[in-house]
Amino acid sequence: MAAQKINEGLEHLAKAEKYLKTGFxxxxxxxxxxxxEYGKAAVAFKNAKQFEQAKDACLREAVAxxxxxxxxxxxxxxxxxxxxxxA
Numbered sequence: 001m002a003a004q005k006i007n008e009g010l011e012h013l014a015k016a017e018k019y020l021k022t023g024f025x026x027x028x029x030x031x032x033x034x035x036x037e038y039g040k041a042a043v044a045f046k047n048a049k050q051f052e053q054a055k056d057a058c059l060r061e062a063v064a065x066x067x068x069x070x071x072x073x074x075x076x077x078x079x080x081x082x083x084x085x086x087a
Contacts, residue, residue, distance in 0.1 A: 002048040009044035009053060012037045016060070035064035 016037035019030040042057035 005044045005048035009041040012041035031064045031068035035061045038064060
């Protein structure tokens with residue numbers, strides 16, 4: 001179960017990185033989709049009890065939201081996740 005969730009998290013990280021890449025026809029990174037994938041990766045890692053990887057994915061999600069100019073959105077997503085880690 002844990003290995004399956006870790007693999008799922010890694011797949012979501014790979015998808016997020018793909019959304020951030022630019023190319024000849026894609027001039028801007030898709031931060032919104034990347035943030036969504038990072039969030040899914042964080043949940044998968046949390047379920048696998050890989051808390052360091054979950055924390056890293058949460059931070060990457062917040063950075064993607066920030067780069068997307070959704071500052072308020074990133075705060076609302078980041079605070080509950082960080083608070084649950086501290087509790």
